[in-house]
Amino acid sequence: MQALRSNRIVTTERLMMIPPGKENLPDLTRLKGDDRVFGIMLHGVRTAERTREELEDDTDFWEVRGYGTWCVFERTSGDFLGICGFMERPDGRGVALRYALWPECRGKGYAREAARAALAFGHAAGLKRIIAVARFTNHASRAVMQDIGMTPAGDFRHKGEAMLVFESLA
Template sequence: MPASLPSFVVPQLETEHLLLRGHLPSDLAPFVAMWAEPAFYRFLSPQPLSQEEVWTKMLRHTGLWPLLGYGYWAIEEKSTGAFIGAVGFADWRRIIEPALNGIPEMGWVLAPQVQGRGYATEAARAALSWEAAHLAAPRLVCLIHPENLASRRMAEKNGYQEYARTIYKGQPGLLLERWP
């Protein structure tokens, strides 16, 4: 690695069932498979993402860490070693009203075949514990499609409350916030 490039290691977090870690190139194939499933992308995108788009998403997740000091973790199921999703924080610089710039936005995605096991809540709680210890932002936000009831329930279980309704890229959205 050239000396001029920043060096940053994504912190690893471990829970009872999950390992939260930086993305690996081997995550690409299962992530592409997730983005091909309508049950996975229906609240996130009007269509599946291509391999190139998923790779770009993984690069964005990873690139947040050296720029902001926070970012996204890959979620690995400890019992199988399988990549099953992602969770973390970002400042996506969305063009949205009300503006979110500078406020860490939490997000999570989980493979449909492991949904309903409490993994999203487990991963989010680990990420929020890390955030409280290392980032301690005065406020966190998340953007959720109004029809994504499971994601809304998970956000509310983790202390998020709706504060605004918006339109993002032509789709309705709920903005939720969490105060420490």
């Protein structure tokens, strides 16, 4: 599996982004089970079982689509920082960029670096339109989307929350 994933590995100045495998399940379980990280994500905090199911879904998504979600690591230390990549929005809005990094990573530019690299990969893989969604109140995520060149493309309400849609067109 690692050889198959090698052409899907993305590196930046400071990061290495690798499609997830079973070896990443402990890191993913901690990340997705942490309310500070996934408490504001679509569908919220995940159980260990749900994280395992999502890992299987992510692996299948890569196999079918040729793109997906990466595990993000700092190149120098090898530390697991979080995830970044693509998912098909369950509300039918399209393929969406998503990112979720440990709170300790905030303010260091890792989300921007990972999201920018993911966006470039997605467009190179043939995605003409990539969206991203953030709560109106999530100013940090909105700033990342704007800084990587995504533009406002609408809004909607989800469970009483105002949500903003951004897009990037190839």
